[in-house]
Amino acid sequence: MSKATAARVLGGYGVVSDTIRAGVLAAAMALDYRPNELARSMTTGKSGIIGVVVGDIENPFFGLAVRGISDAARAAGFNVILANSGEKIEAEKAAVKLLIGKRVDGLIVTPSESRDISHLRDIHRSGRPLALLDRALPDLDVDTVTVDDRDIAMRATRILANAGHRRIAYVTAVDAQRHQYRDLGQIYTSSVRERIDGFLTVCRDAGIDGPERYVRLGATSPEQTRSVAETLLSETDRPTAILASDSLIALEIFKIIRQRGLRVPDDVSLITFHDADWTSVTTPPITVIDQPVYALGKSVAELLIRRLEGETRPSERLVLPTAIIERGSVGPPPTTKANV
Amino acid sequence: MSKATAARVLGGYGVVSDTIRAGVLAAAMALDYRPNELARSMTTGKSGIIGVVVGDIENPFFGLAVRGISDAARAAGFNVILANSGEKIEAEKAAVKLLIGKRVDGLIVTPSESRDISHLRDIHRSGRPLALLDRALPDLDVDTVTVDDRDIAMRATRILANAGHRRIAYVTAVDAQRHQYRDLGQIYTSSVRERIDGFLTVCRDAGIDGPERYVRLGATSPEQTRSVAETLLSETDRPTAILASDSLIALEIFKIIRQRGLRVPDDVSLITFHDADWTSVTTPPITVIDQPVYALGKSVAELLIRRLEGETRPSERLVLPTAIIERGSVGPPPTTKANV
DNA sequence: GTGAAAGCGCTAACAA
DNA sequence: TTGTTAGCGCTTTCAC
Numbered sequence: 001m002s003k004a005t006a007a008r009v010l011g012g013y014g015v016v017s018d019t020i021r022a023g024v025l026a027a028a029m030a031l032d033y034r035p036n037e038l039a040r041s042m043t044t045g046k047s048g049i050i051g052v053v054v055g056d057i058e059n060p061f062f063g064l065a066v067r068g069i070s071d072a073a074r075a076a077g078f079n080v081i082l083a084n085s086g087e088k089i090e091a092e093k094a095a096v097k098l099l100i101g102k103r104v105d106g107l108i109v110t111p112s113e114s115r116d117i118s119h120l121r122d123i124h125r126s127g128r129p130l131a132l133l134d135r136a137l138p139d140l141d142v143d144t145v146t147v148d149d150r151d152i153a154m155r156a157t158r159i160l161a162n163a164g165h166r167r168i169a170y171v172t173a174v175d176a177q178r179h180q181y182r183d184l185g186q187i188y189t190s191s192v193r194e195r196i197d198g199f200l201t202v203c204r205d206a207g208i209d210g211p212e213r214y215v216r217l218g219a220t221s222p223e224q225t226r227s228v229a230e231t232l233l234s235e236t237d238r239p240t241a242i243l244a245s246d247s248l249i250a251l252e253i254f255k256i257i258r259q260r261g262l263r264v265p266d267d268v269s270l271i272t273f274h275d276a277d278w279t280s281v282t283t284p285p286i287t288v289i290d291q292p293v294y295a296l297g298k299s300v301a302e303l304l305i306r307r308l309e310g311e312t313r314p315s316e317r318l319v320l321p322t323a324i325i326e327r328g329s330v331g332p333p334p335t336t337k338a339n340v
Numbered sequence: 341m342s343k344a345t346a347a348r349v350l351g352g353y354g355v356v357s358d359t360i361r362a363g364v365l366a367a368a369m370a371l372d373y374r375p376n377e378l379a380r381s382m383t384t385g386k387s388g389i390i391g392v393v394v395g396d397i398e399n400p401f402f403g404l405a406v407r408g409i410s411d412a413a414r415a416a417g418f419n420v421i422l423a424n425s426g427e428k429i430e431a432e433k434a435a436v437k438l439l440i441g442k443r444v445d446g447l448i449v450t451p452s453e454s455r456d457i458s459h460l461r462d463i464h465r466s467g468r469p470l471a472l473l474d475r476a477l478p479d480l481d482v483d484t485v486t487v488d489d490r491d492i493a494m495r496a497t498r499i500l501a502n503a504g505h506r507r508i509a510y511v512t513a514v515d516a517q518r519h520q521y522r523d524l525g526q527i528y529t530s531s532v533r534e535r536i537d538g539f540l541t542v543c544r545d546a547g548i549d550g551p552e553r554y555v556r557l558g559a560t561s562p563e564q565t566r567s568v569a570e571t572l573l574s575e576t577d578r579p580t581a582i583l584a585s586d587s588l589i590a591l592e593i594f595k596i597i598r599q600r601g602l603r604v605p606d607d608v609s610l611i612t613f614h615d616a617d618w619t620s621v622t623t624p625p626i627t628v629i630d631q632p633v634y635a636l637g638k639s640v641a642e643l644l645i646r647r648l649e650g651e652t653r654p655s656e657r658l659v660l661p662t663a664i665i666e667r668g669s670v671g672p673p674p675t676t677k678a679n680v
Numbered sequence: 681g682t683g684a685a686a687g688c689g690c691t692a693a694c695a696a
Numbered sequence: 697t698t699g700t701t702a703g704c705g706c707t708t709t710c711a712c
Contacts, residue, residue, distance in 0.1 A: 001698085001699090002698070002699050002700075003689095003690090003699090004691090004692095004698075004699060004700075004701095005697085005698060005699075007689090007690065007691070008691095008698090010690095011690080011691070013691080013692090014691095014692095014697090014698090015697060015698090016697075016698080017697060017698090020697085020698085032462075032465070034437075034440055034441065034466065035441055035689090035690085036382075036441070036443065036688085036689050036690070037438075037441035037442050037443065037690095038378050038381050038382050038387070038442065038443050038688090038689080038690090039382055039688070039689035039690040039691090039704090040689080040690055040691075041378055041690090041704095042376075042378050042379055042382060042688095042689085042690070042691095042704050042705070042706090043689085043690050043691040043692075043703080043704050044690085044691065044692095044704090045704080047378070057403065057406070057407070058403050058404070058407060063397065063398050063403060064398070066397070067397070067398055070424065079423075079438060080422075081421050081422075082420075082421075082422050083419075084410065097374075098377075098419060100374055101374060101375055101376070101377035102377050102378065103376065103377065103378050122372070125372075126374065248617075251617055251618070251621065254621055255620065255621060258621070276618075277588075277591055277618070278591070278616075278617070278618030278621065278622075280595065281591065281594055281595060281598070281618065281622050282618075282621050282622060282623070283622070283623040341682085341683090342682070342683045342684075343683090343684095343705095343706090344682075344683060344684075344685095344707090344708090345681085345682060345683075347705090347706065347707070348681095348682090348707095350706095351706075351707070353707080353708095354681090354682095354707095354708090355681060355682090356681070356682080357681060357682085360681085360682085375705090375706085376704085376705050376706070377706095378704090378705080378706090379688090379704070379705035379706040379707090380705080380706055380707075381688095381706090382688050382689070382690090382704095382705080382706070382707095383687080383688050383705085383706050383707045383708080384688090384706085384707065384708095385688080
């Protein structure tokens with residue numbers, strides 16, 4: 001019998017008679033045959049793999065998003081390769097290059113910044129579909145799923161301002177030379193910029209003067225975050241409320257607050273992005289911004305998969321709704337003389 | 341110029357004159373050339389990829405172990421493909437098959453059970469190196485990195501017994517028909533079996549009668565865990581101390597304890613495996629078994645990589661040391677009449 | 681130092 | 697329904 005016939009039954013394509021099929025199957029079994037996916041991919045041009053580049057796989061936010069992606073992928077018969085960028089543009093480029101080299105069918109990326117997106121344009125140009133998760137890129141017209149970061153930051157800040165706070169800090173993870181914020185022009189990650197913008201807008205609307213001075217950048221690791229938090233809390237005019245841009249940051253801030261003998265919310269109120277599991281078991285439990293993380297991952301994967309399956313349509317920008325879960329970490333500011 | 345020469349410079353092998361090299365590089369740049377890793381892998385037979393199959397990527401334990409693996413892999417120039425088994429043997433088999441099909445150079449697996457390991461023997465037989473993470477398989481002689489689960493369970497149980505507890509529960513995630521434990525013969529995961537064995541041994545040594553009745557299985561999801569915890573805590577002779585087999589389980593148990601108006605450690609003492617980040621911020625902070633998770637991942641990857649790089653030696657079984665971090669979740673049992 | 685040719689394991693197009 | 701052939705993009709061997 002010819003190779004081709006055997007290939008037909010093993011590959012599950014074309015037509016073969018039952019007798020031959022049985023024979024081939026038996027022989028394959030006996031020889032312990034394993035199809036070589038590589039060779040298959042090379043001829044078909046498809047690998048059945050979706051490449052995913054996230055900022056930090058250890059951040060529960062991305063963990064959950066990746067599960068959303070994986071579930072959608074599995075349901076459609078795709079597999080997922082994960083790569084970490086560590087929020088570094090160079091690592092992101094390397095990861096993209098690697099995945100393209102592996103001939104993934106499509107890519108999902110959480111772009112770490114908007115300045116340098118040549119590698120993302122390259123993907124697009126190479127004909128492979130690309131979809132963006134959590135962060136939009138104004139200049140790149142591809143499927144994108146995000147939340148309304150500006151709006152949600154405004155709502156969270158408003159909760160703090162309405163509780164009477166005038167010294168509100170925003171701590172975020174964006175890579176920065178120094179921790180101090182200057183202006184929006186220095187921020188190259190869309191979600192971060194929108195959040196800061198929303199935060200500042202509400203502060204100003206509430207009549208707070210120079211709210212910029214409480215915006216702190218560079219909380220990119222537990223160590224960095226601790227340093228930021230310690231600086232913030234040891235200032236004379238220390239903030240009476242803090243908004244944290246992810247649960248990893250909030251956790252470190254919470255630890256430092258405790259460590260300094262301060263109480264939440266009596267001395268410092270706290271709100272964080274992401275409804276991480278631990279936020280409901282602290283004393284007090286933490287008020288959180290509950291982004292639809294799993295849905296974010298699932299939706300972006302579905303968008304990509306539909307395209308992989310041949311759907312052609314203009315690129316879509318999905319913005320998912322977000323809720324705030326009010327728990328016990330927000331109170332009025334302390335009323336000591338220094339704070340009046 | 342011939343294909344072969346171009347390939348030599350692009351592939352970085354063989355010898356080419358500098359003039360030609362420069363020309364090829366320029367042309368490659370102009371044509372926006374991307375090497376096809378697939379084709380390269382097909383001829384060389386190596387993919388530069390390590391396949392990793394873990395039980396549950398959302399469990400921080402595996403998240404950290406995977407980071408250890410990734411760091412070691414990157415340092416040696418390997419990439420990692422991740423697959424989830426969800427602790428289901430069928431999914432594990434499918435994942436292994438997929439990764440072998442993708443021609444990974446080697447595999448790291450956290451075997452979900454020891455009964456059916458034919459797929460793991462197949463890997464070995466296919467000539468690809470295999471290494472085991474966190475769980476040993478007595479019948480499979482391959483590189484393995486674990487901790488001494490029996491010993492560490494004994495030490496944790498002893499802390500509880502020494503504090504005076506007589507009704508100590510052990511809650512674990514192994515897949516089971518019913519939550520109730522019968523005997524070690526029903527447990528097919530080495531680490532789980534060893535832990536239960538260690539737990540029961542110390543209980544018996546402490547003169548506790550029938551400690552088996554407080555061993556509960558099947559805490560495989562938050563929902564299942566809550567159900568187990570609720571059953572446990574509503575029994576007349578409810579346990580005065582609980583040992584949880586991972587941080588996900590401990591978190592749910594902690595929530596249920598709170599929810600029922602009980603206090604830690606006054607009403608119930610709690611110890612958990614894995615020093616998850618949240619365990620230090622609860623009130624009280626939780627006493628934990630601090631497995632060297634990152635090192636576990638790093639070591640197993642290094643063992644595998646050395647083999648991939650040609651080292652031949654008998655298979656190694658590494659057992660890493662483990663510490664217990666005593667915090668505030670263990671106290672004496674309550675002294676109400678019902679508990680004396 | 682360079683070129684020609686074979687082949688990795690598979691699928692696709694066509695012919696029989 | 698089955699067999700033949702070509703070729704995916706690369707590396708390797710061997711001759712020049």
